[in-house]
Amino acid sequence: MITKYQQIADDLFTKIKNNEYQVGTMIPPESKLREIYQVSRYTIRQAIGVLVDKGYLRAEKGAGTYVLDPKIATSQKPTKTIGVITTYLSDYIFPTIIEGIEEVLRSKGYALLVSATHNDSGQEESCLQAMLAQGIDGLLIEPTSSNQYNPNIATYAKLKERGLPILFLNAYYDMLDIPYVSLDDSGAGELATRYLIEQGHKNIGLLAKLDDLQGKLRMKGYIRAHKQKNLDFSANHIATFDTQNQKEIIKTFAKSIAEKQQTPTAVVCYNDEVASYLIQQLHKYQLFVPKDISIVSHDNSYLAKVYQLTGIIHPQKQLGQYAAEQLIQNVEKQKPLQSKEYPAELKERNSVLKHDF
Numbered sequence: 001m002i003t004k005y006q007q008i009a010d011d012l013f014t015k016i017k018n019n020e021y022q023v024g025t026m027i028p029p030e031s032k033l034r035e036i037y038q039v040s041r042y043t044i045r046q047a048i049g050v051l052v053d054k055g056y057l058r059a060e061k062g063a064g065t066y067v068l069d070p071k072i073a074t075s076q077k078p079t080k081t082i083g084v085i086t087t088y089l090s091d092y093i094f095p096t097i098i099e100g101i102e103e104v105l106r107s108k109g110y111a112l113l114v115s116a117t118h119n120d121s122g123q124e125e126s127c128l129q130a131m132l133a134q135g136i137d138g139l140l141i142e143p144t145s146s147n148q149y150n151p152n153i154a155t156y157a158k159l160k161e162r163g164l165p166i167l168f169l170n171a172y173y174d175m176l177d178i179p180y181v182s183l184d185d186s187g188a189g190e191l192a193t194r195y196l197i198e199q200g201h202k203n204i205g206l207l208a209k210l211d212d213l214q215g216k217l218r219m220k221g222y223i224r225a226h227k228q229k230n231l232d233f234s235a236n237h238i239a240t241f242d243t244q245n246q247k248e249i250i251k252t253f254a255k256s257i258a259e260k261q262q263t264p265t266a267v268v269c270y271n272d273e274v275a276s277y278l279i280q281q282l283h284k285y286q287l288f289v290p291k292d293i294s295i296v297s298h299d300n301s302y303l304a305k306v307y308q309l310t311g312i313i314h315p316q317k318q319l320g321q322y323a324a325e326q327l328i329q330n331v332e333k334q335k336p337l338q339s340k341e342y343p344a345e346l347k348e349r350n351s352v353l354k355h356d357f
Contacts, residue, residue, distance in 0.1 A: 003115045005046035008037050012047060016056055016067055026064040027057065042095065046114065049102075053079050053111035081111040082327060083131035086142040086169070087119045092273060093301050093316050094142070097169065100320025101140060108328050110137075117144045119211070119243045125152050128159075138165035138327045145243070146171035146213040165330040167323055167337050171213040179337040181323045185214045188312040188344035189221025189268065190228075192296040195310070195346055196266045197229050200355035201294060205237035205264035207253060207274050209246065215270050218298065222268055237264045250274060254281035257293065265355050266294035272303035272311065275351075279307055290353035300347050308350040315342045 015021050028036070033044045048065055051057040059065045082105055086094050098114060105112050113134055117124040124144040131139065139159075144150060156176055159166060168180035196204050206222050209215035219238075226233045241249035257263045269275035275297035279289055289295050289307075297304060297311035304311050322340060329335040 003113075004037075004039055005043045006050065006113065008033075008039070008043065008047035009050040011037075012051060013056060016051075021067050023067050023069045026066055029064065046112075049106075050111065050113075053081075079109060079111045080137045080331065081113055081134060082138050082140060082324070083113045083115075083134070083136040084140045085124065085127045085131065086114070086116050087144060089114065089116045091302070093299050093314055096316040097320040100317035100322075101324040102320075103317075104321050104324035104328070110328065119144050121145065121150050121152055124150070125155065128152065128155060136164075138167075138331050140167050140169055140323050140327060142169045143171045143173055143213070145211045146173060147216045148211050165327055165337065167327055169319070169323055172339075174213070179326075179339040181319055181326070181340045182342070183214075183312070183314055183319075184341040184344050185217035186221045186224070187341075188298055189218030190225045191221070191344045191346055192218075192268045192298065192312055193222045193225035194229070196268065196294065196296055196352065197225065197231065199266075199294070199352055201264075201266040202231055202355075203237070203264050203266075204233065205253075205257075205267040206233075206239070207250065207267060207269045207278065208238065208240050209242065209270045209274070210240045211242035215240075218268075218270065234264075246274070247277065250277050251281050254278055254285065254287075257282065258285035258287060264293070266296070266352065269295055269297045269311075271299045272297045272301045272307070272309060275309055275311070276303045276307050289351050294352040294355070296346075296352060304347070304349065310349045310351045311347060313345045313347050318342070 012027065021027050030041055030044050034041055048057060048059065052059055056068055057065050058068055084098060084101060088094060102112050113131060113136060115127040115130065117127055121144050150173060153173060153175060156178065160178060166178050168178055170182050172178065172180035193204060206219060208219045239249055239253040269278060275295050282293065287293060295309060297309045300311055300313040319342065326337055330337050
């Protein structure tokens with residue numbers, strides 16, 4: 001599957017070859033290109049970045065983007081390209097991870113290709129094939145439905161045998177011996193739960209996404225925190241969901257909190273997206289955070305700031321930078337890729353009320 005920004009880059013390149021954009025002149029400004037292609041500024045910048053990396057365009061800050069002579073561009077030394085495959089390209093945490101990756105790659109003269117799977121293994125396969133067709137020199141991949149069997153496992157095994165550098169982001173496939181860079185999700189779930197216990201909460205719910213490995217590990221931490229504090233937890237207060245039924249399960253969970261007399265006083269949420277949607281559903285029943293129920297979340301995204309969520313900090317840009325540096329060192333110096341887990345840290349805001357008995 002060819003990404004939108006790559007389609008735009010191809011179209012711009014065709015116009016350069018056909019002299020619609022002539023050598024030495026400027027292409028339309030970003031605002032005009034956004035209007036033409038009906039995409040975000042970020043997508044336009046990615047498309048321009050592809051052609052800048054290949055030598056067909058030159059971007060001058062404060063001036064514009066100029067067309068270079070294609071003959072000069074094709075005589076330049078080929079640029080190495082790193083492919084990044086993620087589950088979603090949305091305004092959540094991944095744009096910041098990509099920002100970190102791109103920052104390092106550009107400083108080393110590498111090009112970047114990005115595509116998304118929408119957490120679907122079929123689309124993941126298409127992304128992999130498209131990346132390989134582009135002749136990429138390495139891959140940074142956020143696994144698709146990482147807690148489930150993936151039919152692309154055989155493809156990954158073959159790529160590893162061929163020596164193509166691969167580093168997983170945020171999660172991994174535990175049946176493959178491929179390095180990864182992620183948050184310590186088990187420790188994150190434990191820290192989130194322990195914080196609530198220390199605030200006096202003994203009846204803690206959990207909203208966990210179980211088609212992704214992060215959800216399974218965060219649940220593991222939730223259970224471990226209860227065990228360490230010699231507390232029981234109720235299975236009735238744990239709701240699990242996957243990519244397809246996420247909103248439906250959250251709606252049902254909110255309704256159960258509103259209708260039951262015995263309810264959790266606090267909830268650990270899989271991430272900020274889940275927490276924000278839970279808050280919206282609770283509002284329908286005139287239940288508010290933290291007055292009626294406390295919430296601790298994960299990721300520290302922009303949603304955490306909007307909803308004032310106490311939660312676990314995701315390293316985001318730092319993770320992207322580290323992953324890109326690791327891959328470049330492997331490509332250039334054959335330095336072995338190393339797995340890394342960032343320790344969990346908690347950011348306090350206003351979504352938790354101390355619970356006194």
